[in-house]
Every structure is written in C-alpha cells, then in structure tokens.
Amino acid sequence: MAMRALVGCKRVIxxxxxxxxxxxxxxxxxxxxxxxxxxxxxxxxxxxxxxxEKKLVSEIVAVSCxxxxxxxxxxxxxxxxxxxxxxxxxxxxxxxxxxxxHIAKILAKLATDVKADVVILGKQAIDDDCNQTAQxxxxxxxxxxxxxxxxxxxxxxxxxxxxxxxxGTETIKVNVPAVISADLRLNxxxxxxxxxxxxxxxxxxxxxxxxxxxxxxxxxIQVISVEDxxxxxxxxxxxxxxxxxxxxxxxxxI
Amino acid sequence: MATRxxxxxxxxxxxxxxxxxxxxYNSSRNFSVTRSSLQSYSSPLPDSYYNEEQLQMQATxxxxxxxxxxxxxxxxxxxxxFPAHQVFKKLGNAGLLGIDKSEEYGGLGLDFxxxxxxxxxxxxxxxxxxxxxxxxxxxxxxxALHRFGxxxxxxxxxVPSISxxxxxxxxxSEAGAGSDVANTQTRAVRKGDDLIINGQKMWITxxxxxxxxxxxxxxxxxxxxxxxxxxxxPMNSKGITKQKIHKIGNNSSDTGIIFFEDVRVPAKxxxxxxxxxxxxxxxxxxxxxxxxxxxxxxxIDAALSETIDYTRQxxxxxxxxxxxxxxxFRLCELASENESLRALTYKAIDMFVDGQEVTxxxxxxxxxxxxxxxxxxxxxxxxxxxxxxxxxxxISRFFRDARLLSIGGGADExxxxxxxxxxxxxxxxxxxxx
Ligand SMILES: Cc1cc2nc3c(=O)[nH]c(=O)nc-3n(C[C@H](O)[C@H](O)[C@H](O)COP(=O)(O)OP(=O)(O)OC[C@H]3O[C@@H](n4cnc5c(N)ncnc54)[C@H](O)[C@@H]3O)c2cc1C
Numbered sequence: 001m002a003m004r005a006l007v008g009c010k011r012v013i014x015x016x017x018x019x020x021x022x023x024x025x026x027x028x029x030x031x032x033x034x035x036x037x038x039x040x041x042x043x044x045x046x047x048x049x050x051x052x053e054k055k056l057v058s059e060i061v062a063v064s065c066x067x068x069x070x071x072x073x074x075x076x077x078x079x080x081x082x083x084x085x086x087x088x089x090x091x092x093x094x095x096x097x098x099x100x101x102h103i104a105k106i107l108a109k110l111a112t113d114v115k116a117d118v119v120i121l122g123k124q125a126i127d128d129d130c131n132q133t134a135q136x137x138x139x140x141x142x143x144x145x146x147x148x149x150x151x152x153x154x155x156x157x158x159x160x161x162x163x164x165x166x167x168g169t170e171t172i173k174v175n176v177p178a179v180i181s182a183d184l185r186l187n188x189x190x191x192x193x194x195x196x197x198x199x200x201x202x203x204x205x206x207x208x209x210x211x212x213x214x215x216x217x218x219x220x221i222q223v224i225s226v227e228d229x230x231x232x233x234x235x236x237x238x239x240x241x242x243x244x245x246x247x248x249x250x251x252x253x254i
Numbered sequence: 255m256a257t258r259x260x261x262x263x264x265x266x267x268x269x270x271x272x273x274x275x276x277x278x279y280n281s282s283r284n285f286s287v288t289r290s291s292l293q294s295y296s297s298p299l300p301d302s303y304y305n306e307e308q309l310q311m312q313a314t315x316x317x318x319x320x321x322x323x324x325x326x327x328x329x330x331x332x333x334x335x336f337p338a339h340q341v342f343k344k345l346g347n348a349g350l351l352g353i354d355k356s357e358e359y360g361g362l363g364l365d366f367x368x369x370x371x372x373x374x375x376x377x378x379x380x381x382x383x384x385x386x387x388x389x390x391x392x393x394x395x396x397x398a399l400h401r402f403g404x405x406x407x408x409x410x411x412x413v414p415s416i417s418x419x420x421x422x423x424x425x426x427s428e429a430g431a432g433s434d435v436a437n438t439q440t441r442a443v444r445k446g447d448d449l450i451i452n453g454q455k456m457w458i459t460x461x462x463x464x465x466x467x468x469x470x471x472x473x474x475x476x477x478x479x480x481x482x483x484x485x486x487x488p489m490n491s492k493g494i495t496k497q498k499i500h501k502i503g504n505n506s507s508d509t510g511i512i513f514f515e516d517v518r519v520p521a522k523x524x525x526x527x528x529x530x531x532x533x534x535x536x537x538x539x540x541x542x543x544x545x546x547x548x549x550x551x552x553x554i555d556a557a558l559s560e561t562i563d564y565t566r567q568x569x570x571x572x573x574x575x576x577x578x579x580x581x582x583f584r585l586c587e588l589a590s591e592n593e594s595l596r597a598l599t600y601k602a603i604d605m606f607v608d609g610q611e612v613t614x615x616x617x618x619x620x621x622x623x624x625x626x627x628x629x630x631x632x633x634x635x636x637x638x639x640x641x642x643x644x645x646x647x648x649i650s651r652f653f654r655d656a657r658l659l660s661i662g663g664g665a666d667e668x669x670x671x672x673x674x675x676x677x678x679x680x681x682x683x684x685x686x687x688x
Contacts, residue, residue: 191314197311
C-alpha cells in the first residue's frame with residue numbers, strides 16, 4: 001500500500017489570539033493579527049507524515065485555499081514533511097464569504113486531479129467551526145468517509161479508523177480511496193525542525209485559482225452582523241445551601 | 255469559537271498537571287495560551303525584518319518554549335538549576351544549536367541573521383537564566399572552535415554541542431580578570447604532548463553541568479595579548495572542582511567557580527594557533543554583544559505588556575493606575591525606546607551579515623540594551639507597587655534578571671570605553687612603565 005495523500009491546511013487566526021469583532025460588525029479583525037495553520041490541520045499533516053514514515057503513503061500534497069499568505073502555511077506543512085503544495089488563491093475579500101461547500105468542491109477536484117488515494121482534513125477549522133468540509137468532500141467524490149479519526153491503521157488493503165463518537169470510540173473499516181478528518185487526539189504534531197524549514201523552501205508549490213478548477217465561488221450567504229458573545233454577568237459566592245435557597249427565593253427564581 | 259475555548263481549557267489543564275508532576279521530557283505539545291500574540295504590547299518590526307524562514311524558525315522555537323520551557327521556569331528558578339542536557343537535546347533535535355555552523359558538523363550553515371531571529375524569540379522565555387544558558391551554547395562557546403579548530407577537535411566537541419548531547423561553557427573571566435581579560439592568570443604549561451592546567455575561572459555560565467569548557471589560559475609568558483590560547487577542556491578531567499555561585503537573578507542558570515589543579519589535557523586541544531586565544535576571543539565579542547541586545551527585546555516587550563495589563567485592572571482613587579497620564583506616558587516612552595533599540599540592533603545585524611565593521615553599533619546596542627532593561631525593570635516594578643516587590647510577580651524577576659546585562663558580556667563602562675575610542679575622544683594611554 002503506497003497511497004498519495006491530499007492534506008488540507010487552512011490558514012486561521014492563531015489559536016492564542018483574542019479575536020476581536022470589527023467596529024462596523026462586518027466580521028472580525030484580521031489585519032495585523034497573527035495567523036497560523038488550523039491546529040486540526042496540523043494534526044492531519046502530522047498523520048500523513050507518520051503514514052509516510054510507515055510506508056503507507058508515498059507522497060503528501062498539501063493544499064490551502066485563501067489569500068497569498070496561505071503560502072506561509074503551506075511552507076510550514078512542507079517543513080513538517082509534505083512533499084509538495086498547491087495554493088488555490090482566493091483574494092482575502094472574496095475568501096470572507098467562501099464556505100465549506102466551495103472548499104469541498106475544490107478539494108474534490110484536486111483529489112481527482114492529483115490522483116489522491118486518501119484525503120486527510122482537520123475535523124473543523126477553529127475560526128468558523130463548521131465541521132462540514134470533510135463530509136462534503138467525500139460526498140462530491142462519492143468516496144467513503146471516516147471522520148473524527150483518533151487512530152488510523154492499515155487493515156489489509158483498507159484502513160481501520162478509530163473514530164471519536166459520543167461516549168467513546170468506534171472502529172470502522174474503510175476502503176480507499178477515502179476521506180478522513182482528524183480529531184484532537186489523533187496525534188501530537190511535531191515541530192518543524194530548522195533543517196526541514198530550509199529544505200521546504202525548495203519543495204514545489206503550484207498555484208491555481210478556483211476558476212482553473214471550474215469551481216464557482218459565488219457567495220451563498222450574506223453576513224448581516226457579527227457580534228461579540230454576550231459577557232457573562234458577575235456571580236455571587238454563597239456559604240452554604242441554606243443561603244443559596246434564601247437568595248434564590250429572594251430573587252424569585254424558586 | 256467553541257472549540258477555541260475548549261482547547262484553551264484542555265490545554266490549561268494539561269499545563270497545570272504537567273507543571274505539578276516532576277519535570278519529564280517528552281515530545282508532546284499542546285495548544286497553549288502563553289504566546290506573545292496575547293500580549294498587550296508587541297512590536298511591529300520583527301515581521302517585516304525577518305524573512306519567511308526566519309519567522310518559521312521563530313515559530314518552532316516558540317513552540318518549544320511554550321511546551322517544554324515556560325511551564326517549568328518557576329520550578330527551575332526555585333531550584334536554581336534547569337536540566338540543561340534535556341533542554342539542549344530538544345533544541346539540538348530541532349536544529350537550533352548549529353544555525354550558523356557548517357553543515358559538515360551538523361549545523362545549517364546560515365548567516366547570523368537566522369541566529370538572531372531565534373535569539374530574539376528566546377526573549378519570550380519567562381526568565382533570563384535559561385535563555386542566557388542557551389545563548390552561551392549557541393553563540394559564545396563554539397565560534398572560535400568552529401572557525402579555527404582542527405577537524406578532530408570539531409568532531410570531538412563541536413558536533414555533540416550542535417546536536418545537544420554536550421553542554422558547553424566558556425571560561426574567560428577570573429576573580430582578578432573580568433573586564434580586564436588580559437590579566438588572566440590561569441596557566442596551561444606544556445609537558446610532552448600534554449598541557450597541565452592550573453588556576454581558576456569565575457562566573458562561568460553552564461559550568462556546573464557542562465561537558466566541556468572553551469578555556470582561555472596563558473600558554474606562555476610575555477605579551478599578555480599574545481600569550482593566551484583557547485583550549486577545549488573536558489569537564490570530567492581529573493583535578494577539576496566546582497563551586498556554585500548564588501546570585502540575585504538569573505537563578506535557573508548555573509554559574510560556577512571552576513578550580514583547576516594539575517588538570518591534564520592533550521596539547522592538540524588548543525584551538526587554532528597557540529598564542530592567538532586573546533585575539534580569537536575578541537573576534538566573537540561583536541556577536542556576543544548583538545546577542546545580548548537582540549535577546550532582551552522581547553523580554554522588554556513582555557515587561558511592558560504585563561505592566562499595561564496589571565495597571566489597567568488595578569484601581570486606586572477610583573480609577574485604573576494606567577489611567578494616570580504619568581503612567582501611560584512613561585510606558586509609551588519606554589516602548590519607543592525599545593523600538594529604537596530594536597532598529598539599532600537590526601541595523602547592526604544587517605551590517606554584520608553584510609561583512610561591514612560593526613564594533614561601534616554593536617557596542618552601542620549592547621550599552622543601550624543594558625541601560626534600557628534596567629530602566630524598564632525599575633519603572634515597571636514601581637507601577638506594580640507592593641505586588642511588584644513580591645517573588646510571585648514576573649516583573650520582579652525581570653527587574654533582578656535584567657540587571658545582569660549591564661555587567662556581563664562587557665560592562666556598560668567597557669562599552670563606553672570602546673565607543674569613546676571609536677569616537678576619538680578617549681584620553682591618551684598612560685606613559686609606558688620603564
Ligand atoms: C551571571 C553571570 C554570568 C557570567 N557568565 C560568564 C561566562 O559564562 N564566562 C565568562 O568568562 N564570564 C562570565 N561572566 C563574567 C562577566 O563577563 C564579568 O562579570 C564581566 O566581564 C565584568 O567583570 P568583573 O565582574 O570582574 O567586574 P570588574 O572587572 O571588577 O568591574 C567592576 C565594575 O567596574 C567598572 N569598570 C571596570 N572597568 C572599567 C573601566 N575601564 N572604566 C570604567 N569603569 C570600569 C564597571 O562598572 C564594572 O562593572 C558572568 C558574570 C555573571 C555575573
């Protein structure tokens with residue numbers, strides 16, 4: 001088994017940044033804010049690299065859709081071990097209204113073009129938290145899907161994927177080609193080492209547009225308003241249950 | 255945003271449990287919240303100054319700092335020691351200890367600016383002792399060995415120092431020869447194919463855990479600028495004894511006095527030419543000075559950030575401490591000073607990489623860095639009030655740690671003497687004794 005893996009790498013606002021809503025409520029502030037690879041995508045890249053180390057995968061193609069800076073994210077993926085990268089350039093303004101369905105179409109087309117045997121994506125991106133892209137990609141390709149993967153193993157000519165489900169895990173067998181999405185506990189991604197950062201510079205990066213791939217990015221949604229989550233009101237400490245009951249009664253809650 | 259918050263929580267639990275258990279080294283990483291991006295003040299300059307690879311290298315070291323260093327700093331500071339071999343191995347595995355060393359010996363063969371990028375990020379470590387230990391290993395112990403040492407010596411000492419298997423230290427200063435390096439008394443006398451070393455070195459960073467020392471010693475009598483050699487000395491050699499020095503800051507870094515009593519090493523352990531030690535040592539001072547300057551920038555950013563956060567939430571007389579014009583003006587002023595220092599340091603680095611003479615700019619940057627770090631530590635601590643005077647407050651550690659920069663690596667006054675010479679305003683030397 002030596003598969004070609006296509007791995008998604010979304011560029012998102014860094015997980016440690018406090019996200020702020022723009023004053024005009026049209027979105028969140030992204031200018032001058034630190035961005036990095038979606039942590040779930042890092043896990044996806046790591047898994048592909050480990051599969052390559054185990055000789056399950058022969059080549060890893062990293063893909064990122066979005067503005068020019070996505071190339072930095074792709075370089076990180078290549079420094080971690082991806083062999084080459086495809087940047088599907090979508091200008092920042094247009095990218096704001098791009099949704100999982102658009103990305104899924106792009107990924108499905110690319111998976112076919114590069115003859116991928118397995119598509120590994122993060123289970124969701126930490127900016128919009130959609131958790132849809134992997135599922136939709138599988139649907140467009142009409143491939144089996146194994147989402148929320150916590151473990152991926154070889155099982156004959158297929159893959160045995162342990163999935164995180166409510167209340168535990170389940171292990172399913174999927175035939176390849178397949179689409180897999182990575183959950184938090186699948187692995188702990190490595191650091192890009194300095195020698196690999198330098199080597200990544202020389203790895204090939206292809207540039208494409210959605211148009212090249214025949215994908216229409218016409219928005220299907222309109223953003224009306226983006227709001228901060230409500231601020232939690234200050235609480236009160238009580239000494240014991242009796243006091244709690246008295247307070248609640250006083251407030252007319254019970 | 256649900257996931258982001260869940261991850262933060264998960265991670266803070268991980269970090270807490272990790273910090274409570276005994277320090278264990280593993281390759282794990284978590285999503286963490288101690289990153290500079292959460293800071294109230296961060297500089298706009300680095301992102302435009304460094305290239306993409308340099309920024310990625312910063313991201314790599316940032317992750318190591320977040321996961322394997324910062325969670326343990328408090329523990330190490332209390333213990334007055336950090337596990338240098340474990341930390342250095344981690345850094346070595348990531349390729350961080352040989353950035354400017356040739357590929358033949360396990361390095362990356364990159365220029366000083368790549369090294370500077372990583373050194374600047376080391377400033378996000380929440381104490382100065384650990385970054386100092388790393389800087390000594392990366393930029394101060396192996397320069398002469400790398401440039402002038404024999405292939406055999408490089409294989410024995412340089413290769414394991416780059417891979418992180420060896421901890422290295424540099425032994426120049428002595429009780430009677432700190433600023434005045436020429437006054438070195440430690441002697442290495444040839445006996446057959448060996449050198450017999452006697453004397454003592456003082457203030458030596460990393461020395462208590464080090465595997466080898468790059469030692470400056472007199473290998474002959476006469477002209478004090480031409481009688482010294484740099485020698486690779488294994489620290490497990492017979493006749494070496496060590497004593498710990500307890501300091502007011504940089505506590506996690508081990509600083510020692512090292513005594514040599516008839517210590518025998520092969521004469522081939524001399525780096526390059528015998529008698530060129532003083533010259534070799536002087537050669538690496540520019541890099542050391544720029545390292546000192548670039549290494550403190552992010553520490554200053556963090557001190558300012560934390561002071562902004564603290565004074566913003568602390569109320570007195572019905573308003574935030576930060577809302578006093580005196581307070582916020584001072585913080586703005588110090589931030590401006592730090593950006594000027596950064597710009598000066600960046601310029602010196604660029605010129606150095608370009609092969610230009612940078613003694614003046616590097617000395618000025620080192621001088622400014624020492625002075626400013628003291629001013630920032632003192633001013634910010636004042637704004638923290640009583641809280642700033644406690645051990646719990648990060649600012650008190652910065653105040654204590656930063657004080658060193660004006661002393662080590664050439665005191666402020668030594669920088670001023672150098673600058674004065676280059677400005678042609680130093681007095682004539684005293685007449686020579688007959
Ligand atoms: C924590 C720590 C770590 C260190 N690590 C190392 C190490 O790893 N390796 C190593 O070799 N050394 C190390 N040092 C030593 C350091 O380099 C010296 O402390 C420094 O060079 C100053 O020397 P000194 O302490 O002997 O001070 P002195 O030379 O005694 O000077 C004392 C003071 O006199 C003043 N002074 C000196 N000369 C002049 C002058 N010409 N004009 C005007 N004023 C002057 C300055 O204010 C100076 O601070 C370390 C020191 C410390 C504190």
